[in-house]
Amino acid sequence: MSATSYAGALRLALDHALRDDDDVFIYGQDVAGSFGGAFKITKGLSDRYGDRVINAPISEDAIAGMAIGAAMEGMRPVIEFQFADFATIAFNQLVNHAGTTYWRTGKPCPLTARLPVGGTPGGGPFHSQMAEAWLGHHPGMVVFAPATVDDAYCMLRQAIASNDPVIFCEHKYLYEQVRDDSFNPDLASALPAGEAAIRRHGRDCTVVAWSAMLYDALRAADVLAREHGIEIEVIDLRCLRPLPRDGVLGSVSRTGRLVVASEDFPFGGVAAELLALVAQHGFGLLDAPPVRVSSLDTPIPFHPSLWAAHRPQAADIVAAVIQTVRF
């Protein structure tokens, strides 16, 4: 049996959610028919589930708005935005409407919005952005950002089962790059949503990452161990809103140092939130100032060589950890 890809796990999660619950349906641009979405995540599903896989006009506001209505009616819509960048059109519906519904009305709004996030070579300014900061800023929103095949499957099932609106950030670079030959949906288990995972143990410094940046952090860990004798603890945040505070503070209590590695822009992001968390609630745990590694503070460039310089790399994490450890 060939290894399951991150994309394959997402497809399987949708398949099983549609199979297990008639209230689940998929709505988005190009999701139905033989096309199966821009990244083929829904390919084949309309053959099996017919009218519960529905093509939408290019109307992100209407897609989100219709999902909110269906969720108010008790269904569990899963909407797909072709790129996270395009969900900006639906920003109002997501944060002002979906995010406020439970608090305003006492009635849940169980929708899942799938957002292909993150950079790939040649993606450019409008097909590469992360979405966690601007969507997660608002109360009532839940933001998942799985990095592994198991989490892709389990967290998408959790998102669809959740009664809150979930922004599901799936990284485009991971779709085919991350594979797991031991993945078995019957055996797959995820931590509860809202808890961070320790992907590598270490005593010298905590490195928090999520989504594709997890793999840069793990590569940095190899380099740091091999070339510098530094053992970092790599925390996969998984869920960005609510923030897994205990997992982060617990790790910092063991290492005394924190580096946050984020693919997002530096200003006002989840990395800043993590530094604020540790500064406010874990100041006494720290042996060195916490450091964040983010993208450069410009729009995301198109040319692959510019993009590679814009996006943080494992080497940037290595440098940040060394700076922190040598403080």
Next chain:
Amino acid sequence: MQAATSMDSTVTDLGHELRRTHLRAMLNGRLLEERLRSLYRQGLIHGGVYLGFGQEAFSAAGGCCLQKGDVFAPLIRDMAGRLAFGETVEEVLRTYLGKRSGAMRGRDGNIHRGSLEQGILPMISHLGAMLPTAAGILLARRLRGASGSVGLAAIGDGAMACGATHEALNAVAVHRLPLVVMVANNGYSYSSPNSCAFACDDLVQRAEGYGIPGHHCDATDPKAALATMAGAITAARETGQAQLVVGKLLRLCGHGEHDDGAYMDAAQREAARDCLSFGPEQAVADGILAAGEWDQWRQVITTTIDTALATVEAEPDAEPAQEDWQAWSESWPGLEAAP
């Protein structure tokens, strides 16, 4: 393309009782809003007050023609339609007076009130956003095999200019969902006249572009407004197709009670017909209403409002200590450690 646009719908066979129900809902709306204006001026209402003066005939027509189980996404001037659809005076007052017993529990105010159980959507301020939401409820029902209900979404000439409205009108046409979009063209988008809001002759022309039937009426004429809305809602229910209805009227007040509307054209305002004056005259002439009956209704409704106000005023206000301050419906692990 199927895009029949009926211009100036002729008055069809409206039942005697429907005409009376409609008139009474108009009066209910006006009298309750006059009371809200008074309470606002006494400083007893938190937040803004936006009135539907001049829009009652159109609004009540929408509310009267809906059935239990339908979905209504009202706009800020739809008191008459809301009452016609089943909202009670007590429910209205609870929200305006910030009572914890109200549907919004002090968390949201006044025109934003709604009840998903009653099929009244609690609007967000970006009104065009409510169109796809109502459509989503209809889509959900279709997926579940439940048919027969329609949606009614109310907007003004202002919201016809926003992107969400366009996306929704196109989507309901494409997906063939029975959403009736009623557009109250009251002459002004807040302070801006129609000339700043759209450049076509009549907003109903847009129906053809979406491939849905369009209807329009003089919405200061209660009989015409009722006939037009009855026709559109019946067509949506019977054909499953979305409908666009444009009612022409004039807002007989400012945008809200904080606004004196001094920017409005004085001659236009002077010449405007108030549906609440014309309605009873028309009904008496048509033999729908007995002489003196209108005044009797007025007395009964006033007493109802007095009683409801006394009841609601005694109910507890929203207060911070009673709040759970919880924006999520689930207990996420990360929340338990929140400061």
